Amino acid sequence: MEKIKMITPLVEMDGDEMTRILWKIIKDELIYPFVDLKSEYYDLGLQYRNETDDKVTFDSAYATQKYGVAVKCATITPNAARMTEYDLKEMWKSPNGTIRAILDGTVFRAPIVVKGIEPCVKNWKKPITIARHAYGDVYKASEMKIPGAGKAELVYTAEDGTEIRELIHNFDKPGIIQGMHNVNGSIESFARSCFNYALDTKQTLWFATKDTISKKYDHTFKDIFQEIFDAEYKEKFDAAGIEYFYTLIDDAVARVMKSEGGYIWACKNYDGDVMSDMVSSAFGSLAMMTSVLVSPDGKYEYEAAHGTVQRHYYKHLAGEETSTNSVATIFAWTGALRKRGELDNLPELMGFADKLEAATIKTIEDGKMTKDLALITSLSDVTVLNSEDFIKAIRTTLEESL
Ligand code: NAP
Ligand code: MG
Numbered sequence: 001m002e003k004i005k006m007i008t009p010l011v012e013m014d015g016d017e018m019t020r021i022l023w024k025i026i027k028d029e030l031i032y033p034f035v036d037l038k039s040e041y042y043d044l045g046l047q048y049r050n051e052t053d054d055k056v057t058f059d060s061a062y063a064t065q066k067y068g069v070a071v072k073c074a075t076i077t078p079n080a081a082r083m084t085e086y087d088l089k090e091m092w093k094s095p096n097g098t099i100r101a102i103l104d105g106t107v108f109r110a111p112i113v114v115k116g117i118e119p120c121v122k123n124w125k126k127p128i129t130i131a132r133h134a135y136g137d138v139y140k141a142s143e144m145k146i147p148g149a150g151k152a153e154l155v156y157t158a159e160d161g162t163e164i165r166e167l168i169h170n171f172d173k174p175g176i177i178q179g180m181h182n183v184n185g186s187i188e189s190f191a192r193s194c195f196n197y198a199l200d201t202k203q204t205l206w207f208a209t210k211d212t213i214s215k216k217y218d219h220t221f222k223d224i225f226q227e228i229f230d231a232e233y234k235e236k237f238d239a240a241g242i243e244y245f246y247t248l249i250d251d252a253v254a255r256v257m258k259s260e261g262g263y264i265w266a267c268k269n270y271d272g273d274v275m276s277d278m279v280s281s282a283f284g285s286l287a288m289m290t291s292v293l294v295s296p297d298g299k300y301e302y303e304a305a306h307g308t309v310q311r312h313y314y315k316h317l318a319g320e321e322t323s324t325n326s327v328a329t330i331f332a333w334t335g336a337l338r339k340r341g342e343l344d345n346l347p348e349l350m351g352f353a354d355k356l357e358a359a360t361i362k363t364i365e366d367g368k369m370t371k372d373l374a375l376i377t378s379l380s381d382v383t384v385l386n387s388e389d390f391i392k393a394i395r396t397t398l399e400e401s402l
Helices: 017-031 046-051 055-067 080-085 095-103 184-201 217-240 249-258 269-283 310-317 327-343 347-365 387-401
Strands: 010-014 039-043 069-072 106-111 128-132 142-146 150-157 163-171 175-179 204-209 244-248 263-267 289-294 300-304
Touching: 010 055, 010 327, 017 310, 017 327, 017 387, 039 055, 046 055, 055 069, 055 095, 069 327, 095 289, 106 184, 106 269, 128 184, 128 269, 142 150, 163 175, 184 204, 184 217, 184 263, 184 289, 204 217, 204 249, 217 244, 244 249, 249 269, 263 269, 289 327, 300 327, 327 347, 347 387
Parallel strands: 010 039, 010 069, 069 300, 128 263, 204 244, 204 263
Antiparallel strands: 106 128, 106 289, 142 175, 150 163, 289 300
16 A cells, blocks of 8 residues: 655644553554655654753744644653653743743644443434633732731722722622733633634534623623624634524533534533543543644644553553553544545545544444443453554554455
8 A cells, every 4th residue: 555645744643651652652653654644743752851950841832833744752840859850950840831822822622432442421413522711810919818807909090000999899898809910812712713613513502601790701701702703703613504603601511511522512611620630530531532733823732631541551560461442542643634635625635534533433333442432331352452552443443444
């Protein structure tokens, strides 16, 4: 078989620990034999980030701005223990945070649905994608403990010195207050990323806040979404046969539970934090969750939602066998290859991404899977494979389909 040709390189961001081991096997077994891979390689492994004073992370993000599509392996976010483990010069920031700040993007997380791994919510038939606004609100809030009686106010001082004041509360006893903010530009980027991703994946978009109670703060989110939708996206949504649907957050939660899935749920920062953990655990496994960062101007970075699976890596280093699930990392590759194919008009590359995803799902549905899935599957007659053999089993299924 002749290898599939590419035009523009993918930005490839290698990573750490067990996922770095999987990364190489995935490329050797599932990509190189079939695709004449063009990639611009950035080593985001912690050792090289440290050697380059983290410049490599910035360079990889700039390359993503230039080429438009990246695929990323999970990476270590250093903490005190990693400082000694890797003898770091500095506690480098989270690469995902750095890349997200440069691309000004929104993260979309979606479960990979397979037969035999049933969601806890029995009517969920299709994936629910969560889009979380990743700026501001309670994550950048100032808080104060109020020691006793007194007046608490919000004060805004304009550059010319004029003030606007708003009473928070007249305290007669001790209490607490919190001041949080967001900026319109960030909400606008969030809205555009959501509308673009909905068009891209042909899924209806839901958005919910508590605008009936928060008449200025949450209402601004609602208004910005609606204004951008009406001005820039309404016709495109009509043409694609999808909808934009706004409701109150409590109504949204109730509807999500009763829905069959198959839509994108855009959430404010806190709602997204809480709801993405609920949705992902209800769908079965973190190892079956994909993640894509989409910038408002249409740049894409694909990755798995899980981390570097450190515990498995130490087993691997000790020479023990591991059974680490590579599905989300494989889907990061297929997502990126399909998007590259779409942008460069390469139907063969898009077709290959579809076939590799189908082969991955079929392998599991045929009863061949890693240990994490074997523990939760409803299938009987399951073969538990080690990390490498699972990827090789997918290759066999893929070759049969080509
Ligand atoms: P983790 O790597 O997601 O793993 C937590 C646990 O979840 C694992 O120990 C394992 O459970 C299970 N698990 C996750 N992915 C799995 C997979 N593919 N196959 C099988 N089991 C899987 O989270 P962590 O251990 O908290 O973090 C490790 C490192 O990853 C940290 O340094 C953190 O900074 C980094 N991290 C990176 C990203 C990213 O790059 N996007 C995201 C999160 C965390 P068992 O041990 O019970 O088998
Ligand atoms: Mg959380």
